[in-house]
Structures are given as C-alpha cells and as structure tokens.
Amino acid sequence: MNMVIGAFTMGLILSLLSLGMLISFRMIRFTDITVDGSITLGASVTAVLIMQGYSPLTALLISVLGGILAGAVTGILHTLFKIPQILSGILVMTALYSVNLRVMGRSNIPLLDVKNISDFADKNLQALVGSTNLELLSWQLSVWDLAVFTSSSVVCILVGILLWRFLLTHFGTALRAAGDNPQMVKAQGVNHQVMVIFSLALANGLVALSGSLLAQYQGFADVQMGIGMMVWGLASIIIGEALVRRAGIGVAIIGVVLGTILFRLLIAIALRWGLNPNDLKLVTAAFVFMALVAPDGVRKVFNKLFGERRHAAN
Amino acid sequence: MLQIKGATKTFFPNTANEVKALQNVSVSIKEGSFTCIIGTNGSGKSTLLNAVAGTFLLDNGSVILDGHNLTRSPEHKRASLIGRVFQNPFAGTAAEMSIAENLAIAMKRGQSRSLRQALSRKSRTEMADKVATLKMGLEDRLDNPIGTLSGGQRQALTLLMATWVRPKLLLLDEHTAALDPKSAAKIAELTSQIIKTEKLTALMVTHSMQQSVDMPDRIIMMHKGKIVEDYSDERKHRVRIPDLMSAFDRIRKRELFDETVAEMVMGQYV
Secondary structure, eight states, rough: OOHHOOOOOOHHHHHHHHHHHHHIIIIOOOOOOOOHHHHHHHHHHHHHHHHTTTOHHHHHHHHHHHHHHHHHHHHHHHHHHHOOHHHHHHHHHHHHHHHHHHHHSSSEOOOOOSTTTHHHHHHHHHHSSSSSSSETTTTEEEEEHHHHHHHHHHHHHHHHHHHEEEEEEEEHHHHHHHOOOOOHHTTTTTOOHHHHHHHHHHHHHHHHHHHHHHHHHHHETTTTTTTHHHHHHHHHHHHHHHHOSSOOOHHHHHHHHHHHHHOOOOOOOHHTTTOGGGGGHHHHHHHHHHHHHHHHHHHHHHHHHHOOOOOOOO | EEEEEEEEEETTTTTTTOOOEEEEEEEEETTTTTEEEEEEESSSSSHHHHHHHHHSSSSSSEEETTTTEOOOHHHHTTTTTTEEEEESSTSSTTTTTTTHHHHHHHTTTTOOOSSSBSSOHHHHHHHHHHHHHHHHSSSTTTTBBBGGGGGHHHHHHHHHHHHOOOOOOEEEEEETTTOHHHHHHHHHHHHHHHHHHHHOOOEEEOSSSSHHHOSSSSEEEEETTTEEEEEHHHHHHHHHHHHHHHHHHHHHHHSSSHHHHHHHHHHOOO
C-alpha cells in the first residue's frame, strides 16, 4: 500500500512536469531538453530557500520563476538567435548544471526536519485521525504519506484546471495553433516567436514547480536528479495519449496526469519484481523509442490491455 | 490604397543561385479594386504578393497600405490590415484544431488575444450562420478537426477566415491552383462573391488565364521580376485570353535575343 501511495504521489508530482512538456512538446512542438536542467533548478532553489528559513510556498513560487526564466532563455536562443531547438535546450540545460551547483553551493542538499509544503495537510490530517498512523482496510499508512499525497493532488488539480481554462482562451487557442501551423498564425496576426518563448517559459515553470515539490517529497535536492526527466515525461505523455486517445484539451490534461501516475506505478512494480534501478533509464528510452516508431502498435497493445476506447473526435 | 514603390528583392545575392525576383517594381492599387497578377513561373508574381504580406523584407523600395508604411513591419503586424489565402489549402488552417477554434482565431485577426474563453455560445451561433453561407454543410461540423475536411472545404474556410475581420487588402496566392477543377471553380466563385459583397480591395496571383479574364478588373503581367503589361479599365474589358497569350509570346520572343541586341533590334523593327 505504501508503494502504491508512493507511486501515486510521485506520479502526481511528476505529472506537473508532463503537463509542462504537453505544452512544449505537443502543443508548440518544441523538443525541449531544458527540462532536465529546470527540474533540478526548481529543486535546488527550493532546497536552498527552505534551508535559509523561507516559507515553502515562497520557495515554491521563486522556483517557478526560475523555471520560467530558464524556458524563456531557451526560447530566445531558438527564436532570436536561430539556434536549432535541441541545441538551444542542450545549451541551457548544460548551463543550468553549473547554475544549480552555484545555487546549492554543493552537489546535494538534504531537507530533513525543515518546513514543508505538506505540513499544513499533515497537521489537519493528524488532527482528523488522531495519530501519525492510519489503518485503512488493514493496511498500515503513515499520515505523512497521505498528507503529501493530498497536497500534491491539490496542486495538481489546481494546475490542471488553470491550464485547461487557459488553453481554451483566445490566447491559449492561438498558442495551440502556433504549434500546429506557424504560417497560419502569422497570417492571423500572432507573433509566433513570442508564442514559442511564452510556451517554453510556461512549460519550464511547471517543470520547476514539479522539481520543487519533488525535492520536498524526497527530502533532498541533488544536482544529478534531472538526468533523463525529459524522456520520463515523454513516456508519460505517450502512455497518457494511449489511454485517452485524441480528445479535447480537458481530457488530454487528465490523460497526461493519469499517464504519469500509471508510468510511476509500472516503474514501482518493475522495481519490486527485481528490475535493476540502473537499467531504468535504458528501459524507458527503449519504451519511448518503440512508442515513437510504432505509435499505432503501442496504442493497439494498450487497447488490448485496457479495452477499446471510443475515438473521441471532439 | 496600396502603393508599392521601387520594390527590389534579390534572393541568394552574389552566389551562383542569385535570383533577381523583383526589379524596381512600382504599382499602385485603388481602393475597392480587384487586381490580378499573371506571369510565367519565376516571374516574381508570388514574390510581389509575399513582399506585401511581409514574408520577407524588401532590399529596396517601400510598401504603403492605407497610409501605413509597412516596409519594415513583420508579417504578424501586417495581418491586422491584410487577409491572406495561400496556394496550399492546408496552409491557412490549423489541422488538428476544430473548425470553431480556427474561426475563433480568425475572429481576432490582428487584435490582442485576451484571456477570455475563445468559444462562447454567442460566437458559435455567429460561426454557424456564417459557415452556412458556404453551403457546404460545415455548420453542423464545427467541432470536427479541420484536418478531416477536403482541400476545397478548407480553402473555403480559409477564405472566410481571411475576410472575417474586414481586411484593408485581401491577398490570394494562386489559391485555387491546388484544387480539383470543380472545387477550384467553386472557390473562384466564392472569392468573387465575397469581394463583391464586402467591397474588398484584392490582389490575386493566378496561373489560370480564364480566371484572370473573368474575375478581376485589372490585370498585371509580370516577367523576370518586372511588370511588363498592365491592363486596366477599358483595356481590361476588351482583353481576351488570346491577347494575353500573344503578349506572353512577344515577351518570350524578345528573350531569344541577348538583352542589348533586343533593345537595338526592337528600336528598328517594332
């Protein structure tokens, strides 16, 4: 049960990263590897600020600002200086490695016995339950785990709803069209470059938010923690799309969240079955490769596993 | 309305592939007129249209539309004054988005895009009414992805989108060339109808002699980056396809000579 709650919490936190990548990778169609650096940036900024006694919420917001800045730089490198997508991302990601070391002053900061964004939920749940442990259907459950799960859900639902409403606005609609057909949006008076920069800023802001929550959940920030995160995000998005198929924005957002949770569950199960954690990134990369090469094949497998989904065109 | 003065553009300058696409082209277009540009491949007719649309900036010369000097403005800024339909029927719409969402984008052409919801019940009714005028039955399919429609249907919607917010100038870049004959005729008819009822100023590039004789009230013929013929008013009314063909022939014959020889011989024999 702890494993399941853990995978769910991890999935909810990382679904913020996947939602960010939904904007960059799927909507504005930018293969943005800045993600690997900006999630660590979110974590390291949060760790340093919390250690210095700032409130977790302040730390969270400043982390998001950091992510926004990192994404905007990648966007500017690509649009203003005409550097190819991947290379812009690699440059910023590489630069962020040093930035993160500078921010933290060392390669690793543990966050033990400090304030946490989930403290509020923890206090209330403890008051409700009356102890630090809870027995649910004969499973032992720590209230702390439940608290983190609750606060992650709240953040995730809040971000999901805001993102959903945003993407349906005039501005959000133009953003989605900008990825779909750059020529068309220019002819309709949309500044395509600004849209790319904005999308990457928003995407990496969400990624940094994910990093901030991740550091608080794991209890540490590490300069290496971002490696492979982009591929994990891709895998989650692909699983999510296989779950809901092509559908409206709201359903797509739910799909990505569910996809990330499912991905974390699959990983947790694989690890319990004895998968060497060192092989995790290889397995993920292979999975994304298969999904990219044979999307229909993967979809078919999913349809077999989870039942045929109706093709929702609208 | 539209003044192009001394427009000059050279692509790949100082290389083996140098193309003098526009050579000191000046033309003025009156408000409410429908002008058609014809010419051989590589004559610079699409380049002239793109120079107005702002796809690239001119090396020399100026573009002034309705008193606004657009010479240095980027493409997206010009969109507040200019509506465009492209040759590729897939270029004017976002394939994965619904008809309604595409129209919502067009309803805000050249305006700031707010954080209000793009689709309201009111805007949907307005869309359905206007789409119904196309008589394609698309008003019942507003939520379908636009990528599921045929080229002709998409081009009709692009035309609607280009003119939804009344443009000062409508640019049509061979917008029927990639369609099957039946759709092409339908789009041509729709184009004439919209331009007439909305009293639009329009500039159209076409390969079709028939269209250039039937649709506009002025024909400009281009060759090698220069304007070589200009049929307007009475002369346009008299011009028929054979006249245009012989004009093309004259230009081609002139080409057989070296440019300097041609000048010399022309003086003596023509």
